[in-house]
Amino acid sequence: MIEKNVVTDFCSQVSEPEIGSGTYVHPLAAVIGNVILGRNIMVSPTAAVRGDEGQPLFVGDDSNIQDGVVIHALETELNGAPVAKNLYEVDGRSYAAYVGCRVSLAHQVQIHGPAVVLDDTFVGMKSLVFKSFVGKKCVIEPGAIIMGVTVEDGRYVPAGSIIRSQEEADALPKITDDYPFKDMNKGVVHVNTALARQYLASHKG
Template sequence: MIGKNVLTDFSARASEPVIGSFTFVHPLAAVIGNVILGDNIMVSPGASIRGDEGQPLYVGSDSNVQDGVVIHALETELDGKPVEKNLVEVDGKKYAVYVGNRVSLAHQVQVHGPAVIRDDTFVGMKSLVFKSYVGSNCVIEPGVLLMGVTVADGRYVPAGSVVKTQEQADALPVITDDYPMKEMNKGVLHVNKALARGYLAAGS
């Protein structure tokens, strides 16, 4: 389903999603309201990208939003005025959620704004990113909870970690050449980009 959001006291405008070239939204996914999707994105069955409370929600080109992923955010407007604490700024523009280019959001990931995930980062299955900033070239292994922290570029977060203080985030390990998941995102990106184009060509 692709459709507009409804008018409320925290959303004064009904917005239609903006969807880039060669981006495939599966019929069993939901993309609603003030959502901007770049090019070559695969949005898989059961995913929900709902820009009807916090908005806008942005996903950059060549990224993927896998099965059961939820992207949503706290309200960014109330009675016509911005709720600044729930907005993030990237490259001079404000968002409720910003997901960069070539980012993989694996099965059942939740990204709840205010949140930023920068380019070339992999977020593993069943992880939660909330009120957090994740840098570029990171790996969030499966089952991670990030809340209220900034993760520097090129770090990984071990599976099952709960990271709720900046001290914990600053102590996260740096990705080195011998890190087993260092190249994982490249394969995931390749597969999902090909799937998006294949499903579009098949008229699904």
């Protein structure tokens, strides 16, 4: 389902999602409101990307939004005035939630803005990123909770961790050549871009 949002006191404009070429949104997924999806993205069944409260929501090229993923955000406007604390700036533009290119959001992940996840990062199953900025080439292992922190490029978050202070975030281990999940994201991106391409082709036939 792809549809416009509704007007409220925290959302003064109606927006229609922007869907890039080569992106496939499964009929059982929901993409609503002020959402920008890049190219070659797979949006799987039961995923919800709702730009009807915090906005805009952005997902870059070649990323994937797997089954049950939720991307949503706290309000970024109230009675016509911006709520600056609920926005992050990336490349000179403000976003409620920003997901970069070649990012994998595995099953049942929640990205709740204000939040940023930069390029080539893997977010493992049932993880939460909230009020946080996650750098490039990170791995968030399954079941992790990241709240109110900045995670530097090239770090990994062990499965089940709860990271709630900047001190904890700064102490996260760096990804090294012997880290077993170092290259996993590349395979996940390959699989999901291929799925998007083939599902689109099958619906055109």
